[in-house]
Amino acid sequence: MHYWAREGILVPSISAEKVKLWSYSDLMGLRTIAWLRASKTAPDGHSVPATAMQAVRRALRELDSLDLAPWSSDDAPDLAVDRRGQIVLGAAEQPYHVNGQGLLDADMLDVLRPFEIDESTRGPDLVQPRPRLRIVPGKLSGAPHVRQTRIETQVLAALGARGMSPQRIRSLYPAIEVDDVDEALDLERELQPGLLLAA
Numbered sequence: 001m002h003y004w005a006r007e008g009i010l011v012p013s014i015s016a017e018k019v020k021l022w023s024y025s026d027l028m029g030l031r032t033i034a035w036l037r038a039s040k041t042a043p044d045g046h047s048v049p050a051t052a053m054q055a056v057r058r059a060l061r062e063l064d065s066l067d068l069a070p071w072s073s074d075d076a077p078d079l080a081v082d083r084r085g086q087i088v089l090g091a092a093e094q095p096y097h098v099n100g101q102g103l104l105d106a107d108m109l110d111v112l113r114p115f116e117i118d119e120s121t122r123g124p125d126l127v128q129p130r131p132r133l134r135i136v137p138g139k140l141s142g143a144p145h146v147r148q149t150r151i152e153t154q155v156l157a158a159l160g161a162r163g164m165s166p167q168r169i170r171s172l173y174p175a176i177e178v179d180d181v182d183e184a185l186d187l188e189r190e191l192q193p194g195l196l197l198a199a
Contacts, residue, residue, distance in 0.1 A: 024137040028111045029060050032081050035109040038117045055085025062087040076127040080108040130183035146180045157188035
């Protein structure tokens with residue numbers, strides 16, 4: 001990520017200083033770069049080399065030009081990138097490229113859904129990381145939270161790290177259920193190794 005920022009491929013939009021701060025849109029771009037630059041296996045079993053940087057830069061320009069407005073917790077865009085570096089919009093039944101061309105390749109990355117290249121490179125769903133949790137770019141600065149509340153998963157995980165049981169945490173927040181707390185703690189456990197590596 002630091003190499004991509006130094007080379008001007010994707011510069012953090014919040015802060016490009018020594019401590020880099022990435023926006024929600026930047027995160028979609030980072031997922032796009034990582035997937036395109038990784039070697040893949042096509043649905044027919046053939047090995048697919050990494051996508052050329054020219055196509056990666058084109059995909060980032062197309063992403064940037066979309067200017068996606070923040071969505072609600074119930075309504076997120078259908079947004080993908082194919083392995084040739086073209087942005088794909090629309091539902092899975094009727095996908096289309098930004099320029100209107102039909103799809104030639106069914107191998108795509110849904111930019112917002114669970115992301116995994118290998119065991120060390122993975123990320124949660126950027127809309128619904130767990131059934132009871134949501135991420136909305138315009139709400140709580142895009143922090144994961146319990147659906148229909150403003151209770152961030154990070155807050156619940158901090159209480160859990162202090163030794164509080166899910167039942168005790170739930171008693172502090174009557175608007176949520178123990179299952180909400182369990183999912184929040186599970187999500188933060190999944191994210192923690194990546195955050196420690198970044199630190």
